[in-house]
Amino acid sequence: MAAKYTANLPQFAYTAQQVRDNEASAAQLAGLNLSQLMVRAADALFDLFDHELVNAEHILILAGKGNNAGDAYLLAELLHRAGRKVTIVAVFSPSLLAGDALRAYQRADAAGLNVLSELPKQHSFDVIVEGVFGIGFSGKLSGSLKSIFAYCNKDAALRLSIDVPSGIEASTGIVADGAFLADITLTFIALKQGMLTGSAKQVCGKLLFAPLGVAEAFSKIVNSTVSYVSHSAFMAMRLRRAHDCYKNQCGHVLLVGGNKGMAGAIRLASEACLRSGAGLVSVLTHTDNVAMVQQGRYELMVHGIETVESSREYVGALFAKADVLVIGPGLGQDNWAKALFDKSFNFDGIVVCDADALNLSAVSSLRYKQAVMTPHMGEARRLLTKSNTVDMSNRFDVAAHLQRDYDTTVVVKGPGSLVCQQTRMNINRSGSSAMASAGMGDVLSGIIASLIAQGMEKFAATSLAVYIHGLAAERAAVEGEKGLLAGDLFKHIRDLLG
Numbered sequence: 001m002a003a004k005y006t007a008n009l010p011q012f013a014y015t016a017q018q019v020r021d022n023e024a025s026a027a028q029l030a031g032l033n034l035s036q037l038m039v040r041a042a043d044a045l046f047d048l049f050d051h052e053l054v055n056a057e058h059i060l061i062l063a064g065k066g067n068n069a070g071d072a073y074l075l076a077e078l079l080h081r082a083g084r085k086v087t088i089v090a091v092f093s094p095s096l097l098a099g100d101a102l103r104a105y106q107r108a109d110a111a112g113l114n115v116l117s118e119l120p121k122q123h124s125f126d127v128i129v130e131g132v133f134g135i136g137f138s139g140k141l142s143g144s145l146k147s148i149f150a151y152c153n154k155d156a157a158l159r160l161s162i163d164v165p166s167g168i169e170a171s172t173g174i175v176a177d178g179a180f181l182a183d184i185t186l187t188f189i190a191l192k193q194g195m196l197t198g199s200a201k202q203v204c205g206k207l208l209f210a211p212l213g214v215a216e217a218f219s220k221i222v223n224s225t226v227s228y229v230s231h232s233a234f235m236a237m238r239l240r241r242a243h244d245c246y247k248n249q250c251g252h253v254l255l256v257g258g259n260k261g262m263a264g265a266i267r268l269a270s271e272a273c274l275r276s277g278a279g280l281v282s283v284l285t286h287t288d289n290v291a292m293v294q295q296g297r298y299e300l301m302v303h304g305i306e307t308v309e310s311s312r313e314y315v316g317a318l319f320a321k322a323d324v325l326v327i328g329p330g331l332g333q334d335n336w337a338k339a340l341f342d343k344s345f346n347f348d349g350i351v352v353c354d355a356d357a358l359n360l361s362a363v364s365s366l367r368y369k370q371a372v373m374t375p376h377m378g379e380a381r382r383l384l385t386k387s388n389t390v391d392m393s394n395r396f397d398v399a400a401h402l403q404r405d406y407d408t409t410v411v412v413k414g415p416g417s418l419v420c421q422q423t424r425m426n427i428n429r430s431g432s433s434a435m436a437s438a439g440m441g442d443v444l445s446g447i448i449a450s451l452i453a454q455g456m457e458k459f460a461a462t463s464l465a466v467y468i469h470g471l472a473a474e475r476a477a478v479e480g481e482k483g484l485l486a487g488d489l490f491k492h493i494r495d496l497l498g
């Protein structure tokens, strides 16, 4: 029989509020009620034990005081009835339980399970299941919970979280100090956006999904603003190239940057651009860097200028030939940089604004007609000087504020990944905000420009770029490439693009 959960995650994600507000209607639409959903949640968890945790002999279950605890008590009963050795600890008094969660506790009690009020002194567990908080959590963890979780986080047992690891705010991805660090999280009904990005992503461990028979109904009645680019969606969006196409049909990107002594970033961005398929890649850099940028990458067309003033027509001609402009990698902020930055507002097409061009944007009143901004959190903070109410630990908020303040598409770089928050499909002065993966920002700006130049759906270009970059970075990290260099990313990007 097919498992009741899957590692194939859905393409959309939601806030905890959306889940709370709509799960009853979705259940009704699917001919179910909330009590049945809790039973199904426990069944899916039990199924995970049946399929992947067959050898777990002694299982510790932690239960809280809300419906997440209800799932935990029902699972405890199922495991106990199946003959597994279960120790269950109520980290909040069962007298706080109500409704379905209370009934679940009563069932566990009636099945003969002895519910403890603290961790047993002598024990060794194969699996620790945490059903303390789910989508209802916000704020901080108490000292006693922190010490329970610290104990679990050090234990050699496999850690499984029910729906959301305790300590993660499911909508924002803010992780409370002392959170339970899951190896596996089985989440129900809908992906919660906060679990997909920032440090929350790592806290969740391997994310599995159980639709409980209502996911489809839920996605029909609730609109998502956050898309999750799964592998199959990525493959479907991939550009198919005609065998007889030639370079002029595959987009022309011009990358501007690389001030005196700063050849590296512009070279990385340019190479990423070539490697992700742009037909023609030109570089406009400082005269001193031409040889360095060109070296070993003869596909690049590298142009050097001493000053913008002395090369206005030359720069204008380069701009006229390109479909997409990248500005910022290694640009600096001196007069050479500022003149090029000012000039970039004359570009008639989409501008990918990165690195020092973002820092210059933060102090400029000029706005691009069509742009993708790719700040990391430090750059985002500088860009948001006027919106001092933004909570910088909430990456979704940061992206949404930047998008509004600069009226442009925003890709916030940083840990976690693969999420794209899109408000409208049109990149032009509205666009999307996305969360990208760790490091190598110059590589990301090159990929984004390349995909846009190749004429993919504009919103897809952003999420695809984030996906490729994020997955490549993750793969490289998983494969132990801790000191991640661009070369490692390039290898993975080639794999992913096929």
Ligand SMILES: NC(=O)C1=CN([C@@H]2O[C@H](COP(=O)(O)OP(=O)(O)OC[C@H]3O[C@@H](n4cnc5c(N)ncnc54)[C@H](O)[C@@H]3O)[C@@H](O)[C@H]2O)[C@@H](O)CC1
Pocket: 023, 034, 035, 037, 038, 039, 041, 064, 065, 066, 067, 068, 069, 070, 071, 132, 133, 134, 135, 136, 137, 138, 139, 140, 141, 142, 162, 163, 164, 188
């Ligand atoms: N509603 C339903 O029908 C279903 C709910 N399900 C489960 O129910 C969960 C949601 O249940 P609840 O809405 O009861 O929420 P939770 O079980 O996440 O717990 C919420 C409780 O924790 C408290 N709390 C929040 N932050 C706290 C903090 N920092 N310190 C101390 N206490 C804190 C709240 O005041 C509330 O009492 C889901 O995550 C899922 O696991 C599933 O059974 C599927 C069906």
Ligand SMILES: [K+]
Pocket: 068, 130, 131, 132, 133, 134, 161, 162, 163, 164, 165, 166
């Ligand atoms: K949990």
